[in-house]
Amino acid sequence: MSKDIKIKKGLNINLVGQAEKTTENAIISNFYCVRPEDFHSITPKLVAKAGTKIKAGATLFFNKENEDMKFVSPVSGEVIEIQRGPKRRIDAIKIQADKTQTYVEHGALDLNSDAEKVKAYLLESGCWPFIKQRPYDVVANPANTPKGIFVSGYASAPLAADLDYTLEGKEKELQAAIDVLSKLTSGAVHVSVGKKSNSPLASLNGVELHKVSGPHPSGNVGTLINKVDPINKGEVVWTVNAQDLVIIGELVLTGKFNAERVIAFAGSSVKKPRYFRTKIGSEIATMVYDNGIEKGSNDRIISGNVLSGKHIGPDGYLDYYSNVVTVIPEGDDYEFFGWNKPIFNKISTSRALTFSWLTPNKKFDLNTNTNGEHRAFVTTGTYEEVFPLDIYPMQILKACKYKDLDEMEALGMYEVAPEDFALTEFVCVSKQPHQQIIREGLDLMLKEIG
Known part of the structure; x- marks a missing residue:
């Protein structure tokens, strides 16, 4: 039986450019990039040097503080460049992909394995970084036992990917992921879905289901944690993104690390917003310039949603945790007396000369100003x-x-x-x-x- 969570405080930001529910294969990227900065607090120790031939799922680097925690390549190919910053900090590892992909064979995991075997398998295969912990919002410490694991299957952020759509047909992988993750916690695996959704997550066994409703941030996993089981001093919970469950589940069932992800390509600057099937770390250009966005156009490309995503250039790469790429106009112009006139085309929580509260369902074309x-x-x-x-x-x-x-x-x-x-x-x-x-x-x- 599900438990309802109704959020009253929040704000829905309705924007032009929601992705249509059609999925295409993105142009196959020639280059992929993995950035250690995506894994906050991790000190990387490089394994794959420039010129190294690797398979998909092969270790690129490990965590200096915990050598068992490995970070792997999303594709097979050749490491062609190690980009470094100040004090020889590793900024990025660039890989030229093979035309035909080959995978490291980890072997399928016995779903009856105990917690220690599950941990060792996920650490060795490179799937552990998909598990994050609170406190601190960093990659989970495998030495801890969380009091619960939380998965948000409802995306309420502006122009976010519809998880009901992107997870469709992945029930087998989702169930396998839940089966192994449930062995890692002393509590329950909490999963949230939209109150009126038809999410495949709602039919899983071994989860505590919560149906959420209300404005953003009702879909944030932090909201779910706060309403279900708040964290006190000395306690730890883990979180996993819904789409990352698919990667974990496929690994468990097949023994292969498949970094495929369905991305929502959205925003008012996108000519035809829709979904693309691509891989973690792929070139953004494989999606951007196929959608009528001209080189040199005055737009901002964001890996993630408009509220918490990362600003990247048109020559950038999809980051490790994002399932949406958003493109909106750059707000580098200024309005004359913009502070002293009625505003009809912007969203505001104030009613002082602003009128968005009169049209709660209107979609706005906003820029970054x-x-x-x-x-x-x-x-x-x-x-x-x-x-x-x-x-x-x-x-x-x-x-x-x-x-x-x-x-x-x-x-x-x-x-x-x-x-x-x-x-x-x-x-x-x-x-x-x-x-x-x-x-x-x-x-x-x-x-x-x-």
């Missing part, structure tokens, strides 16, 4: 209107700013992640970088408390 500049961090009460977690958002942000660890701990820092503050950043009249503030606060706690 912040409509203001960085200013004093003032108390307005607007954060609480869009923040459904049982946490004081303003207080926790300010505690992060002045680095008070005791106060951060008392206010609930253990259960938040940067994406939980994406909406408060959107409505912030002070134009403060909330997600960056939370990330820096979490990093400080990880360093000082661990």
Whole structure:
């Protein structure tokens, strides 16, 4: 039996450019890129040098703090470049893909294996990085036993991929992933779906199902954790993205690491928004220039959604965790007296000369303009209107700013992640970088408390 979760606080941002439910194979990318920065807090130790021939699923690097935690190639081919930054930091590993793909054979996993065998298998195969933990929103520490594992199967972010659609027909892989992950926790595997959805996740065995409704961020896994089983000091929970369950499940059943992913290509700058079948780390150009977006056009390409995604260039690569690529106009123009006239074409939680509240179902064509500049961090009460977690958002942000660890701990820092503050950043009249503030606060706690 499912449990209903109804979210009242939040904000739906309806944008032009939702992906149509048709899927095409993206142009096969010649090059793929894996960036260690996608795995926050990991110190990479390189295994594959430039010129190394590798198979899909072969180890590229491992975590210096835990050598059993391996990070693997999404494709077979040749490592052609190791891009480095300051102090020889590894920024990216670039791979030229083979025309015909070959895979490392790990062998299928016995679904009756115990927790230690499951951990060893996932660590060796490179699927462990798909499991993240809270506190700190980093790759999970395999030495811990979580009190629960959480999967959000409902995407409420603007222009997000429809998980009911992208997971269709993957019931077998999803069930296999749930079967092995359930052995790693002392509690339940909690899965959320939309209240009126027909998600394949809703028919899985061995899960505690929650049907969620309400405005964004009702689909965030952080909202699910807060409403179902909040994290106290000393406790750990793990999270897995819904599409990553498919990769884990396929590995368990076939022994092959298949990094295939269905991506929503969306946004008002996209001529024909739709879904593409591609692989982790593929070139964005294989999708961008096939959709009427001209080279040199004044658009912003985002790997992820518009609230919490990563800005990449047209020559960039799909990051490790994204299942949507969004393209919207760059907001580098300014409106004359834009602060002192009625506004009909923008979204605002305020009713002062703004009228989006009159048309809640209207879709807006927005750009990246912040409509203001960085200013004093003032108390307005607007954060609480869009923040459904049982946490004081303003207080926790300010505690992060002045680095008070005791106060951060008392206010609930253990259960938040940067994406939980994406909406408060959107409505912030002070134009403060909330997600960056939370990330820096979490990093400080990880360093000082661990």
